[in-house]
Amino acid sequence: MSFTSTSAPPVERGWYKRNEIAITPWLFLFPAMLFFAVYVIIPIGQSFWISFHQWDGLGEATWVGTDNYERLLTDDRKFTTSFWNNLKWLVLYLLAIPMGLFISLFLNQTVFGIRLYKSLFFFPFVISQVVVGLVFSWFYLPREGLLNAVLALFGAGPVNILGDPTMATYGIIAAGLWPQTAYCMILYLTGLNAVDPEQVEAARLDGARGWKMLWFVILPQLKPATFIAFVVTIIGALRSFDLISVMTNGGPFGSTRVLSFYMFEESLSEFGFRMGYGAAIAVVLFFIMLGFIVYFLWSMYQDEKGGH
Numbered sequence: 383m384s385f386t387s388t389s390a391p392p393v394e395r396g397w398y399k400r401n402e403i404a405i406t407p408w409l410f411l412f413p414a415m416l417f418f419a420v421y422v423i424i425p426i427g428q429s430f431w432i433s434f435h436q437w438d439g440l441g442e443a444t445w446v447g448t449d450n451y452e453r454l455l456t457d458d459r460k461f462t463t464s465f466w467n468n469l470k471w472l473v474l475y476l477l478a479i480p481m482g483l484f485i486s487l488f489l490n491q492t493v494f495g496i497r498l499y500k501s502l503f504f505f506p507f508v509i510s511q512v513v514v515g516l517v518f519s520w521f522y523l524p525r526e527g528l529l530n531a532v533l534a535l536f537g538a539g540p541v542n543i544l545g546d547p548t549m550a551t552y553g554i555i556a557a558g559l560w561p562q563t564a565y566c567m568i569l570y571l572t573g574l575n576a577v578d579p580e581q582v583e584a585a586r587l588d589g590a591r592g593w594k595m596l597w598f599v600i601l602p603q604l605k606p607a608t609f610i611a612f613v614v615t616i617i618g619a620l621r622s623f624d625l626i627s628v629m630t631n632g633g634p635f636g637s638t639r640v641l642s643f644y645m646f647e648e649s650l651s652e653f654g655f656r657m658g659y660g661a662a663i664a665v666v667l668f669f670i671m672l673g674f675i676v677y678f679l680w681s682m683y684q685d686e687k688g689g690h
Contacts (some may be wrong), residue, residue, distance in 0.1 A: 515628030555624025
């Protein structure tokens, strides 16, 4: 007696089922990509297009070619002042990274009252930049400010930091360093929690202490945190608008302007509405930011490539 087994014919799967593994991630990414295109990529393209026009934001735009860029690079002293102020911001703002690192190393210790210390150092990060600007404006007041009260204790005369064209930019940068240092501190505290304790113990057995331990063992493991700190700090330095608007409004005599504030002045301020010229400033600022970010991304890629 023989039995013949009949197997069921294979079920025909649809196109989606055959490609489900490849397609599903893109379906999850699509909403974010759509929002990024609508709110980032398209406005960047529009800024490029507007920068080649003369436009007041309401009427018809007139094509002027590269006239806006030629004016920026040849006979605009305000742009030159803003550009050099941005360089000052870039150089001095980077001080937030080592300061944040050393504060995080201190807060990573187990000492009495460490939670209180962490709260005090974390506090500047959670308050608005506008509040920071107001607090430092009161701190710098020529007569009633705390800074001049402290200087008076040492017999020094009053200093009008925000009223002096040679000092005002540095006073605003000092105000910006307060919350930026707190941000870098948080990044490094997170990174220190991921440091491999076995490497630290092995280095101690080999006699590594102090600076050698920090330089050869701790810092290499903090590269991701350092990369993020550099990128965020540089972007923060280049788009420093709110502190300048609150503390000096670009003064005295336009000495504290930076590119982002000058872009606002030309485009949207009371005496502005030169949208094409403001867009040209925005494009220049965009390429400066892009250059730094591409450099750091390339450096990190090379490090990762070398590590493998």
